[in-house]
Amino acid sequence: MTIDLIDLTTGSLGLSNASVETRDTAKQLLQLSQNVITNIAGQLTRLGSQYSALEHNLDNSMVLQYNLTTIESNIRDADMGKETMLLAINKVLTEATYSLHKFSDDQKQHFEKVLFE
Known part of the structure; x- marks a missing residue:
């Protein structure tokens, strides 16, 4: 996943030479501002979607880590049980x-006692 950062400087948004001196330039500025707002909203939506995907991946990774830890613990418990069983057998x-x-x-001593008495 690639997260691209957007340039939100006034120059990149086309607002560096903004002017409201005349009615026409004010209308152009309003239209440009609306386009900028739409563009930024789209970028925020995309970033929000990417953030959600990253959170989902993080949650999955945490569940995987928990499962691996549980499995490792179960294996260690089984190994410990096997060692305890072998110790008991021995x-x-x-x-x-x-x-x-x-x-x-005892039988030898009893037999000797019976024979030699």
């Missing part, structure tokens, strides 16, 4: 291994 496996070793040692 803890259960470690405790199970410890319990098996303890049970095995």
Whole structure:
């Protein structure tokens, strides 16, 4: 999108040599003033339209940023859940291994006690 600035100096609007000395020049000045007002109104309308388009794009960008942040958070939450699950699995496996070793040692001691008594 290109935003063109307009030149609103009296020279560019044709008002630099404006005169109201005679009735004809006053009428010409009124007609020229009306043309200038129409031109400026058109330019303001165009700029307003461009401004609205920019606001719309900004709003869309903000929604996109919010959605990306939410998605990133969900991914991090899922990763954290996976890590927590793996930690729990490892803890259960470690405790199970410890319990098996303890049970095995207890059985060995019980067997030795029964045999050697």
